[in-house]
Amino acid sequence: MLLMVAGQIAWCWPIGAMIEIVCHPANLTRIVCGMRFNSSSDRRRRPGFAWPDDASDDARELFEPRPPLRKLVVQVDHEILVDDSSSWSKEALLSGLLTHPYVQVVRYADGGPPPSAARITSPWSGEHAPGWAVLHQRHEDGEVRGFTTGDEQSVSEHAIYGNSALIARNDRNHPAYGSLAPDEALKRREADVLGARVAEEISADLYITRRDYLSGEAKYRAKNVLLCTPGEALPLLGLYLRRQGVFIYFRGVDGKFQYRCSRRLYFFTGALELLPSMWRWSTAFGQYAIAANDDTLPALSSSLVQRVERALQSRDELFTALNMHGNRDSTDDALRSLDTALIFLMGALDASARAVHRVLGISVTPRNAGWQSRNWLDRVAISAPKLAAIFDEGSEAQHLLEILRKFRNSVHGEALSPLTVKEGSDPERILVSLPREDLQAILNSMDALGGRDAWGVESHWDNRMHAEPGALLGETLERVVAVLNRIMQETPVESLPDVHVTPAQCTPPNDPSGRYSDMKREGIRWQLGF
Incomplete structure (x- = not known):
């Protein structure tokens, strides 16, 4: 023809x-095999995992399968996401793919949501930002840190226990933030570990971050969470979507438009x-x-x-x-x-x-x-x-x-x-x-x-x-x-x-x-x- x-x-x-x-065909190999998702036997059981509601946008056929995998739970540092699809980049594609309904995203930032983030006020739970994990101040009598997550329908309170933040503060020989003043480096190490601990507590599958203390050969080892950079996250997210039967090469950062193919x-x-x-x-x-x-x-x-x-x-x-x-x-x-x-x-x-x-x-x-x-x-x-x-x-x-x-x-x-x-x-x-x-x-x-x-x-x-x-x-x-x-x-x-x-x-x-x-x-x- x-x-x-x-x-x-x-x-x-x-x-x-x-x-x-x-x-570099081996890139995904090194990412997926060197940084594996966590198997279900290693994860704590919790009722928060969700499954996609729909099989696909197409007409139903007898042998058309439903999505085989549950929703992917991703915590992402807010500064990584971009808000404009007109500038084409890996970060723009990543931000768009994270809006897919098969992905459950929790945003995080050391200082909490920006003023522009939507808020919901309830007489029972006060104010919260849907789609965000918001860390509370440390208790004066110990290392316990509380944080809040929520969506449009509910709010959850969590707590971080243990001495991981203390260990990070005292980890003065770690190469991360070596160019900063000691007190500033201490704060950054603690903030980085607290971000990882939040991801652990919400049973995230991925935590997408560029934090120095969480990367490199001497990186912090999170429990049951895969820590990855944006460059590492994109092929992992692509693999997950393909296994769900989703084949798209562009999705707007607002999630309202996408290009799909067979x-x-x-x-x-x-x-x-x-x-x-x-x-x-x-x-x-x-x-x-x-x-x-x-x-x-x-x-x-x-x-x-x-x-x-x-x-x-x-x-x-x-x-x-x-x-x-x-x-x-x-x-x-x-x-x-x-x-x-x-x-x-x-x-x-x-x-x-x-x-x-x-x-x-x-x-x-x-x-x-x-x-x-x-x-x-x-x-x-x-x-x-x-x-x-x-x-x-x-x-x-x-x-x-x-x-x-x-x-x-x-x-x-x-x-x-x-x-x-x-x-x-x-x-x-x-x-x-x-x-x-x-x-x-x-x-x-x-x-x-x-x-x-x-x-x-x-x-x-x-x-x-x-x-x-x-x-x-x-x-x-x-x-x-x-x-x-x-x-x-x-x-x-x-x-x-x-x-x-x-x-x-x-x-x-x-x-x-x-x-x-x-x-x-x-x-x-x-x-x-x-």
Whole structure:
């Protein structure tokens, strides 16, 4: 199917953009796996958790599910939120997403709500600010601090007990606020901990803050609350909304307007953001398909994107399983999602080899096309030596392919097995075994690609080697998309008959309201953690 766009004929999927972006696919991996949500078994039971009222805004179908997750409870420092959507930024997107009805937000500030915040006065409870947690003064006879929360219908009184504020005041060796006078640093440390204690008492899932004492390697360890910066919160919030079936790339900070899309378009756009070189391929293959009346190359390029897209969906499923309390079902979900994602990433590399095979006109059957085949690479090197050199012996791409192939081949032999690890007060972690038959080859390649720590490799039992699934997938995804982009950049698509790719065709369509507008691509990319 062909489309006429701006007077030019293009193939039916005007794919991606050849733009200079910095993609970090592992960012969400490090956030979600290094800063996990708290499992239900670790949280205090309280009746305040709420569930979304509605399934969706669409007409009800028999098999349309209700939202599977309860509302996300978020405490956020008021100064982080922005009140103007016209200035597009991560903070504006975060502020808009926090207005979604599936999210329950409690605002907080050291000095309480600003004068502009709405107030409700009741003869029974006095004045309160709906949607706010308001801290009271410390009792003169101790460390007890009260605070108030409420909405339009009710008010709740809470109390903070213990000596956490005292400990923070006396923590003079902590690097936070080291440039301030001692008395001012003391007050800031205490204020920071009190904010975290409020989040603990209201059983918040997230506390979004930039407070120095609550961040960094020596950060305060909150009980049952995930402390995160705005940059860390955005992909976590995006993951939660996607698991609720919500796929939006913009929502106004007042919550009155949003842009939504299908799940397929959401992940398809996310995959294209990882593959900016695909725009050049798509343009060239579309031109060739028209001239030769052969749609094989466009089909292969679309298949490549589709496999990365499905790997991203499997990544979401993996993160969901890793953030659940460890049991047989969640462990099985994690291993299945990891297997699926790795197979799709290997499939993307295979599809790229088939496409290169046709572009170069290699005479042997396409079944022999594969970056792991030295005979086939020798044929590639005849007309595209730089392309073949990507997979030279000892190269990063060759080591990556070795790891990915060995994991894929495990489906033919001993299945990957799980191991649950519990260390101190940290949440349980799920690890996955490395294939024993190919263990040394995998470890050697990991050592050549940043070291075993980067791949999440650990040894805990009987000297067997295991890896943290999120770190393993994150490192693999990051390196696979980098190799795919190099392959597309070095493929001489201009050698195809009747193909003439101009620089203008290697950039996104200049249409702010178009399918791949800057706002849409950025909103989706940020939520995916890139």
